Amino acid sequence: xxxxxxxxxxxxxxxxxxxxxxxxxxxxxxxxxxxxxxxxxxxxxxxxxxxxxxxxxxxxxxxxxxxxxxxxxxxxxxxxxxxxxxxxxxxxxxxxxxxxxxxxxxxxxxxxxxxxxxxxxxxxxxxxxxxxxxxxxxxxxxxxxxxxxxxxxxxxxxxxxxxxxxxxxxxxxxxxxxxxxxxxxxxxxxxxxxxxxxxxxxxxxxxxxxxxxxxxxxxxxxxxxxxxxxxxxxxxxxxxxxxxxxxxxxxxxxxxxxxxxxxxxxxxxxxxxxxxxxxxxxxxxxxxxxxxxxxxxxxxxxxxxxxxxxxxxxxxxxxxxxxxxxxxxxxxxxxxxxxxxxxxxxxxxxxxxxxxxxxxxxxxxxxxxxxxxxxxxxxxxxxxxxxxxxxxxxxxxxxxxxxxxxxxxxxxxxxxxxxxxxxxxxxxxxxxxxxxxxxxxxxxxxxxxxxxxxxxxxxxxxxxxxxxxxxxxxxx
Amino acid sequence: xxxxxxxxxxxxxxxxxxxxxxxxxxxxxxxxxxxxxxxxxxxxxxxxxxxxxxxxxxxxxxxxxxxxxxxxxxxxxxxxxxxxxxxxxxxxxxxx
Numbered sequence: 001x002x003x004x005x006x007x008x009x010x011x012x013x014x015x016x017x018x019x020x021x022x023x024x025x026x027x028x029x030x031x032x033x034x035x036x037x038x039x040x041x042x043x044x045x046x047x048x049x050x051x052x053x054x055x056x057x058x059x060x061x062x063x064x065x066x067x068x069x070x071x072x073x074x075x076x077x078x079x080x081x082x083x084x085x086x087x088x089x090x091x092x093x094x095x096x097x098x099x100x101x102x103x104x105x106x107x108x109x110x111x112x113x114x115x116x117x118x119x120x121x122x123x124x125x126x127x128x129x130x131x132x133x134x135x136x137x138x139x140x141x142x143x144x145x146x147x148x149x150x151x152x153x154x155x156x157x158x159x160x161x162x163x164x165x166x167x168x169x170x171x172x173x174x175x176x177x178x179x180x181x182x183x184x185x186x187x188x189x190x191x192x193x194x195x196x197x198x199x200x201x202x203x204x205x206x207x208x209x210x211x212x213x214x215x216x217x218x219x220x221x222x223x224x225x226x227x228x229x230x231x232x233x234x235x236x237x238x239x240x241x242x243x244x245x246x247x248x249x250x251x252x253x254x255x256x257x258x259x260x261x262x263x264x265x266x267x268x269x270x271x272x273x274x275x276x277x278x279x280x281x282x283x284x285x286x287x288x289x290x291x292x293x294x295x296x297x298x299x300x301x302x303x304x305x306x307x308x309x310x311x312x313x314x315x316x317x318x319x320x321x322x323x324x325x326x327x328x329x330x331x332x333x334x335x336x337x338x339x340x341x342x343x344x345x346x347x348x349x350x351x352x353x354x355x356x357x358x359x360x361x362x363x364x365x366x367x368x369x370x371x372x373x374x375x376x377x378x379x380x381x382x383x384x385x386x387x388x389x390x391x392x393x394x395x396x397x398x399x400x401x402x403x404x405x406x407x408x409x410x411x412x413x414x415x416x417x418x419x420x421x422x423x424x425x426x427x428x429x430x431x432x433x434x435x436x437x438x439x440x441x442x443x444x445x446x447x448x449x450x451x452x453x454x455x456x457x458x459x460x461x462x463x464x465x466x467x468x469x470x471x472x473x474x475x476x
Numbered sequence: 477x478x479x480x481x482x483x484x485x486x487x488x489x490x491x492x493x494x495x496x497x498x499x500x501x502x503x504x505x506x507x508x509x510x511x512x513x514x515x516x517x518x519x520x521x522x523x524x525x526x527x528x529x530x531x532x533x534x535x536x537x538x539x540x541x542x543x544x545x546x547x548x549x550x551x552x553x554x555x556x557x558x559x560x561x562x563x564x565x566x567x568x569x570x571x572x
Binding site: 091092093095096187188189202228231232234294296297299300301303304311315318319320321322323324325329330331332333334335336337338340341344349350352353354356357358360367369370371372373374375376377379411412415426427428453 | 531
């Protein structure tokens with residue numbers, strides 16, 4: 001179900017919102033083995049639903065009344081838990097709301113629960129959660145992708161109408177692709193990060209995960225905007241994103257970065273993306289090949305910079321002020337070391353170690369500074385490409401959803417599954433994945449649309465056009 | 477590229493983490509593989525390239541230095557593993 005239609009049904013009094021919320025709660029209960037949620041407050045949801053029904057009745061309902069939203073458990077909701085998928089924050093209760101949450105609640109969105117995720121958003125398979133892995137709703141033997149795997153699973157399995165995720169290197173787009181839903185990572189600075197637990201601060205962005213491009217546009221309209229509590233949020237005006245979906249793609253110049261179609265790309269994905277491109281071409285878009293020559297260095301630069309930022313950000317978990325504290329500690333030092341060592345999972349520790357190493361004395365210039373210089377080159381590549389075209393089209397991932405445990409023993413292989421998504425974060429661009437087909441195993445394939453900074457309107461417009469013209473059918 | 481167990485111990489000290497002997501070996505091995513991979517960056521010439529600290533052009537963001545409401549002491553201490561007399565409580569730092 002998409003929000004646009006639901007809202008119409010509610011306004012026409014075809015159903016009550018409370019009834020609808022009951023259906024979603026039912027789906028959550030029936031799908032509990034997918035492990036998509038860490039926390040669901042059934043009673044609170046039903047009380048809130050009745051309140052929203054009243055508001056709909058007397059005409060005071062906000063723009064998002066009727067929306068059943070799931071939120072990744074790294075965003076703060078007042079008086080509610082924020083675990084970040086970690087033992088170290090297992091019992092943390094937020095004393096405040098994230099800005100994005102505040103804006104959604106002000107428009108009467110209903111938050112049905114907090115979704116599972118890779119610990120501290122570090123992972124591409126959702127197997128790194130302290131609360132257990134999430135299963136792909138399309139094929140339970142496969143991963144849903146990560147780190148917003150719980151959010152994408154919730155939307156794909158109709159446990160929520162939409163969800164919020166966060167994206168540092170592909171954490172919205174990759175699982176959206178694996179689960180067959182729409183996932184939008186806005187431009188860096190478009191959405192306030194206030195109340196989003198920090199992983200890599202110069203990369204992290206909150207974005208919507210939805211069933212339709214229109215719903216993504218509506219959600220972005222609400223959560224976007226400058227926030228004085230996040231000095232990195234951009235003081236730019238927020239367009240009416242939903243108005244950009246005019247179906248007009250004639251004359252648009254669409255670039256295909258050749259490096260994204262080279263070896264390593266699954267042949268069925270290639271075929272599906274080529275079919276998608278054909279639809280755009282047949283409808284008057286101009287397709288041209290472009291080059292992003294430094295693409296192959298994206299993953300390396302990404303892992304240097306994000307682990308460095310993470311090692312610094314995660315130093316706040318010291319067992320002193322909040323979060324897990326080890327028992328029977330002997331000294332202050334012992335408290336720090338044991339609380340952190342017992343509280344963090346393996347992948348998080350590995351990244352803190354890598355980040356500490358690249359920032360340590362004697363290595364800083366060789367790794368961290370070098371990584372930042374390569375970031376400049378990657379950003380320049382995109383700027384050059386965008387001189388010739390309005391947006392780029394690429395596959396979202398090199399393969400469809402992989403099997404559980406397939407990559408858990410090989411961190412590097414796991415990192416490489418983000419090859420088509422990390423550059424977008426390195427350059428701070430907006431990117432969206434939407435379903436464009438299925439492979440022979442009936443697994444969803446995602447196409448990624450990349451836009452210029454603060455030009456989400458372009459990718460939404462192209463995405464909406466594709467959604468309406470692709471007419472997806474499963475092969476089975 | 478290789479990373480020794482001693483190096484792992486040194487990084488762990490900086491990161492305030494501890495590992496068992498087996499974990500140290502595994503960590504040395506995994507870090508070496510990842511570091512070897514990221515050294516790929518040495519293939520590119522970055523002479524005279526400015527580093528990107530921030531992807532969106534925002535410089536220093538200032539605000540007026542005015543007091544504003546903040547969380548109450550009670551709210552702040554609510555998540556403390558241990559607190560006493562309105563303070564966070566930690567193991568003794570100075571011996572008698």
